[in-house]
Amino acid sequence: MTWWPELYDDLLADVLLEGTTDVDETVRFLVEQLRLTPRACVFDQCCGTGRLSIPLARWGAQVIGVEQAARYVERARAAAGDTDARFDVGDAFEYVPDRACHGAINWWTSFGYLPDDDANVRMLRRAFEALAPGGRFALDYPNVPNLYATFRPHDITRRGDITMLRESRLDLARGLLLKHWTFITDKQRSERDSTLRLYTPDRLAELFASVGFVELQLFGGVDGAPLSFDRPRCIIVGVRP
């Protein structure tokens, strides 16, 4: 059932994770919402290739990232230069940084990868444990009501010589989004599958509260707009009391 080690490779990073345009706005949002001050320690849970960790470290945070894909950690370390960003290969269901952090993030749908809620919630618990009292955690996730309303069963992305096809299916009875991914380059074709448990915003808030987060706030994007039906993303921020 652990499909993610197979999905997240260099091809996916090159076509999807690199070259995103909202990084500066995301960093501004996180600095404000996590109440970061320079030298604050930030835990980046499921940090990928360091897409956000490194700009956060350039801003002045001390970042600790954990990521299951050893290759992504290699890429993050190479890109980090002399910034104060440290990356560990590890399992975010288990990993807690060795120092208490002021802020923590879980970004771009890195949560909900198992169909079982009790299993998924372990990742939220690790984020809670990563924080000092008063620390804040922000999680970025699809806005499920909007996803249902705008659902597209197919999409194609091309970057350089890589074509990525995604065929998506909703399992409404189990609240799952099932995707079949095909990557095509001039040298190879590879296929993988993914499963995402779809949590509505109210259910996400319940899960946050169940591990102890308080003062929950929901946003519709990194522009800080309130969550609404027409927004594709749901960002939830909670505080460890």
Ligand SMILES: C[S@@+](CC[C@H](N)C(=O)[O-])C[C@H]1O[C@@H](n2cnc3c(N)ncnc32)[C@H](O)[C@@H]1O
């Ligand atoms: C969609 S990517 C987002 C990466 C990063 N948060 C960003 O915003 O660029 C999801 C990442 O979560 C990582 N991941 C998924 N499950 C994980 C786990 N149990 N432990 C550590 N990393 C995990 C994947 O390997 C992948 O790099």
